[in-house]
Amino acid sequence: MALKHPEDCIRCGVCVSVCPVEKVGGHAIVTFLADPTAPEYSVWLCSSCWRCHESCPVAIDIYGLMMEQRRKEPPPPGYRDAHEAILAEGLAVPITQRELDEMRAFWNLEPAELPKPELVREHLFLSP
């Protein structure tokens, strides 16, 4: 579903000028905000630095807009896999309790308990 250009946006391009993605040649949501006819951009190209959001002179909720649009689009593999891992084990980068215990003991850190595997799917993401 196409992203609707926000009515309040004045297309000033400040968001483009502060975006780290744009500085390395990528095109993020800010490309679309500055020019709704731009042929290429992706709402997934973002490093969550919030600089566009902070700089917008008319206070568009750029971060919120981007997240809403992401939920309507297929994710890139990196996001898909990390999301699946969080649903399955509560962690974006899974580790076993034994591995964690060994690592923390090596570094002389107190033990830490991992989340129960069923926690996210069965408790925190209840269907209505």
Place this chain on the structure above:
Amino acid sequence: MPEYETSARAVLRALGIELEIIPGAVCCGAPIVESFTSDWVYLSIYNLARAAAMGHGTVVTLCGSCTNALSRADLALSDDAVRIEAQRRLEPLGLPLPGHITVTHLVRVLSEHQSALRTHIVRPLQLRIALTNPCQVFRPGEVMQFDDPMNPVTIHQLVELTGASVFDYDGENECCGATLYLADGRLSLAAGRRKLDATAAADVLVHACGNCHLLLRHFQRAITKGSDRKPQETLFLSQLLGLAMGLPEYELGLRENRWR
């Protein structure tokens, strides 16, 4: 990143602050789960509920993204609909709905203890330090309410406490680009390269976020592949402070650092 935790604990311990781990804490949900569902907030609320159940009113995080997500979750709990939903999900787990929890980041705790920190500096450092700010600790300003969101000075002050000088460079307030890796590895490494190129003349690049560490240290070889540049030393802010405080290297997790 155990060296981050161990060095943060060592520095805070010297200030009389002890940390307790939240048992069974889950990933905060941002920005990964947030990209799929607005329900991401219940992950962070769960973490706040576990902290509250331990009797704590403050959560300190080492990661910028977690600080940001937990702060937004704490704010979200002022909405009745979110509170009702959160209660429905927490109740079967035996967790009461948390009241207001103060969410803060290591950098913020350290900045609030600058005068005490100054008295602990016993080994002033003669170094030029380039720093990179943990983006989400400062932005969005309306949520984080800390420092100048686009031009923060706190880490400058903390670095200068150690006796080191701050190496100025263009792009200090730019994001390192680590989170971009989830969507596009090539662009993420290109963003990291900008940071490393701009700070190459500094002795050490100091950061205070696990994501920055991942890109600028662990992926540094991939970033600089094919070039003959020398490796850039990186340290967590807590490791730098700990060195100036004369804390033992094993407590600062410095065993894998090349530089001493």
